Amino acid sequence: MPTETMKALRKTRAERGAQLESVAVPAIGPNDVLVRVRAASICGTDVHIYGWDKWSQGRIKPPLTFGHEFCGVVEKTGESVVAVKTGDFVSAEMHVACGHCYQCRVGQLHICQNVKVLGIDADGCFAEFVKIPATNIWKIDAAIPEHYAAIMDPLGNAVHTVLAGAIAGRTVAVVGCGPIGLMAIAVAKACGASTIFATEVNPHRLGMAKKMGADEALNPAEMDVVQRVKEATHGTGVDVMLEMSGNPKGIHEGFQMLRAGGRASLLGVPSQPVTFDLVADIIFKGATVQGIYGRKMFGTWEQMTSLLKAGRLNLEPLFKERMPLDDFQSAFEMLEGGQASKVLFYPNGNVR
Amino acid sequence: MPTETMKALRKTRAERGAQLESVAVPAIGPNDVLVRVRAASICGTDVHIYGWDKWSQGRIKPPLTFGHEFCGVVEKTGESVVAVKTGDFVSAEMHVACGHCYQCRVGQLHICQNVKVLGIDADGCFAEFVKIPATNIWKIDAAIPEHYAAIMDPLGNAVHTVLAGAIAGRTVAVVGCGPIGLMAIAVAKACGASTIFATEVNPHRLGMAKKMGADEALNPAEMDVVQRVKEATHGTGVDVMLEMSGNPKGIHEGFQMLRAGGRASLLGVPSQPVTFDLVADIIFKGATVQGIYGRKMFGTWEQMTSLLKAGRLNLEPLFKERMPLDDFQSAFEMLEGGQASKVLFYPNGNVR
């Protein structure tokens, strides 16, 4: 049984920063589950919320407990919940689909017209406890390490992107090596990609790219990456381009690297409109371009679980600091410095 | 046996216009076929070549017999040709693939890295005779009307675009009602599209759209077409958007009409780079965007043949003037006036 109040990291004011507060433990409805958070991971989005950027100002309505990557143990379940039990070790899909719109009805819950994201539109997981609808709970297989369980949300982005089309025996360019780009390298490698080219301007991230399995880690600030990829593919270009940067120059280079008939899967979010040479980059090339959002519910979760259980993904290089919730300030500052690593909070203590 | 010279409509000078000349009947190699042209149809590209626009100036090397849509009767075959016989009634794929590049090897001949287009890069069909590699010949089923056989090239574009994804039971927006857009309406209807919205600023073409089977023909110059399509789809948007205009405003409207999780197939060729709201139009929408070029060799030809043989396509409204090659000037002027109709030349006379 939870105590009546808990510690939570909250955005209480429309300005930079966050506040550690004592708030009521969430009350759950008949179809909800209350989870005691074991570890929570900081997403780039959380860094934006902390920094109070333009996007945050338009979307976030304080007060809000933020955070949407975590794992934990089920503390309590609502009376109608049958498939989740107290004591289950779980993570959760934080995109809550409405269940009634066209997309939900045809099995595309990840692009629900009325989606609500926990940690953005409602209270999230930077707290001792978090309330989750039972249908969004994902039970963690015992073979999966605890700290991996805390990052299934971004790993799901990576898996969704990589497996949105054929990958085995394909040459791949990963454009942008933030955490999800880095995970995508590991996933592509595990799934039979032949040669993986990673591009990134930050040298530290570029070094990580090699550690995650990239065959060539290329810095567009120092070389003509398009030319290099063309050379290495006998002038053809890569079969698959995974756009993880959201950077207009990166997007442009990515499309130039892509072979005629190739697939471009776009996850990175540019902050403004992007100008395309539609004819050369997509139309005459017969390219397929996919927008990627979230993770498939729950096909992607099954794929992740299979890959993790089988030990096919080495994500260790990604993990860096682990700390109590109290040290949040140093965590956000570290990440604002351009680290592509994952920092974990342990809101209930017992950091390891 | 052909006479030694023949009449041909040629681009002999780097300037507006064309010349009717007497030239040698093409000599054929061991793997070629010589076809006596029965009817040839004028493509928008031919109008560009005639008018000598910027694209033509960069691509066309006079002297050239242009024209790439036709049907005719095989006059003679090279000694190594086995699957085509003298007297066969045929059309042809005018994109000649190299057979050796990556795309050719994996069955994507329509996006061959070294494609050469007859009528653009080498002599075409605005002549009494045309030389075609035997592998590019397509035999016309006896059940298919002669004038339909003359426009299988653009019909192939339409079929390739429409059938690049699921269409049965889908709502569809056709953006731009030139000849290929109009054909796409007929094809989508025949293939089970539920509601077809056509958008076009030219009122004559808009009227044609209704004749070809559009459920709603909407003029963006007169109304908010995005709002209308959203209303008609209960706010969801269309499942499929077929971009046939190449117009930046049309492209933008098309993407706004598209539902989350929908398919956009782009055939229209914009004359300059286009600016996109990638996030709203593609990424967060989880959309799939396909560049469409040419026709599949020869999957699309089989599909066309089946649909035409079965009488599933009524293309009659598209046909307008039929004339001897000598009247080429009036033909091009008519089309420069914005007609979306097909004008047929009969280079060997016997116009009907």
Place this chain on the structure above:
Amino acid sequence: MPTETMKALRKTRAERGAQLESVAVPAIGPNDVLVRVRAASICGTDVHIYGWDKWSQGRIKPPLTFGHEFCGVVEKTGESVVAVKTGDFVSAEMHVACGHCYQCRVGQLHICQNVKVLGIDADGCFAEFVKIPATNIWKIDAAIPEHYAAIMDPLGNAVHTVLAGAIAGRTVAVVGCGPIGLMAIAVAKACGASTIFATEVNPHRLGMAKKMGADEALNPAEMDVVQRVKEATHGTGVDVMLEMSGNPKGIHEGFQMLRAGGRASLLGVPSQPVTFDLVADIIFKGATVQGIYGRKMFGTWEQMTSLLKAGRLNLEPLFKERMPLDDFQSAFEMLEGGQASKVLFYPNGNVR
């Protein structure tokens, strides 16, 4: 508000026949909906249950109100139901998926490991009222005729089968012309199938096949149907084979008609094991064979709705008798005689 008892057609004893009884109107839970049945249609499965065949003896546990094809008006909704309202005109998916098994989690609810079928495993719709989980309710668009709404369950089988792969511009063999086979003909036609061959030994059904749109209706009792289809396809065979008979001879003929590289979608349920020439029929042919069960939840329902709203399906020839529930005996006897038509009950009277 419903009266406290209602009329229901029930299987009360483990023997041939059925009983019309007065039973309590079902009590609904928080997530359920009570529907006043307007029209209910008799499925072949209901005929088996009535006749008490071997399958029924193993599956049906009397007492049971049977029937699983219907439409009606929502009478009452449970307190947690938000997306359905009293007065809505609805049909329903009668396969109730568990929501927790692997298949449910990856969006394949139609092959849920723990599916329960209303009208077979729990009370169905041959009654004045039927209780349905709210998530299984399908609202009927106002443009769809009432009697069509009563047969969306079998129509969904047909649509699921036809649209399980490409159909536009394809030659199709429909093997077996019971009601679902007949519907499949209409669906295939509406979705761009080029030539449709229907095979069936019952001459009445064969006549119906023509009415529904078959290009050739062939009787295997009178001719070599495989040879005929091969001839008509220049020796190649059909692109798509839809198995609707469950008859071993039909299945065998169907596979022989199928071209190398073709698709066979199997819906018909053979009553015993079937012997295959796996090598010739599937392996060397590079064929794709799909087992089809139920309808996709709710992708198929969306497709049906679109096709029906757009008026693309003429199902009128299928409908025959309409009667009150009291006349059930004559209804079942008529269908036992081999009619492929749909007979409708009107449990609340007002037959039309």
Place this chain on the structure above:
Amino acid sequence: MPTETMKALRKTRAERGAQLESVAVPAIGPNDVLVRVRAASICGTDVHIYGWDKWSQGRIKPPLTFGHEFCGVVEKTGESVVAVKTGDFVSAEMHVACGHCYQCRVGQLHICQNVKVLGIDADGCFAEFVKIPATNIWKIDAAIPEHYAAIMDPLGNAVHTVLAGAIAGRTVAVVGCGPIGLMAIAVAKACGASTIFATEVNPHRLGMAKKMGADEALNPAEMDVVQRVKEATHGTGVDVMLEMSGNPKGIHEGFQMLRAGGRASLLGVPSQPVTFDLVADIIFKGATVQGIYGRKMFGTWEQMTSLLKAGRLNLEPLFKERMPLDDFQSAFEMLEGGQASKVLFYPNGNVR
């Protein structure tokens, strides 16, 4: 320039055995290539031809030089050949497609209606030289080991089977561990399969299965393999079943292991008709079954090349004896003893 005669291993009589003869070096046509064989590998089919089984008796017309797995160096090219040069190190697709049938026209050359197999229907590669149509030549990337190049034909079968559907993050059952089954294990592992169950009655082959990467190697002669796989998958069954045995019991077990909604890809060739419980194994399961024949031309060859170049496949355990052509008798006898290994001939000497 080749000498005028060469050594060839031939089937000269309709009986068990083979003869080493001196025959004329093949004369090549304008579109052919003559290859000096470096290494040739023995297929199970060759063992059947040697043993003169029932299939061989119906298909093979002596005299014939058999053998269809090899690599070598181009000795001479026909005058029309442009994409292959003397001195190129190559292998070849030995299925020669007609180029004109429906399947060839739509890009399914691997199931050509008029396919001719070199080494079966015309002279093959158990000789110092072999004649190959230039379009069937596959150039070997310098990064690929010579002995791997000799087995690209069966490796292509394995790759075609494994990649005929999604494999990443999937549980897989490989039924039958002959050479192609063993290769399939390595390919599935390299392409991200999570858990791989291999079944096989021969203990030696079962041991090889572990070496190639199987997670569980199960002997159906000793245990209930279906039950084991069900247990290990929490009752669900495997996502993918690759049938490599052609054995009726194996086929049956394979389908029982397959989960509802799973994929079964069948390559093994049963010697007689097989009886199926179609309803339980395919229909109600919503399974997809694929017949697999040959390799895609040349999509599969590209995939193989990519995987081999990237060093993703360890096939070393498969290789056993290497010998001159003269020792053919001991080679066939070894393989008739049930070895799943690859034996290589070196017809031009220099065995290594």
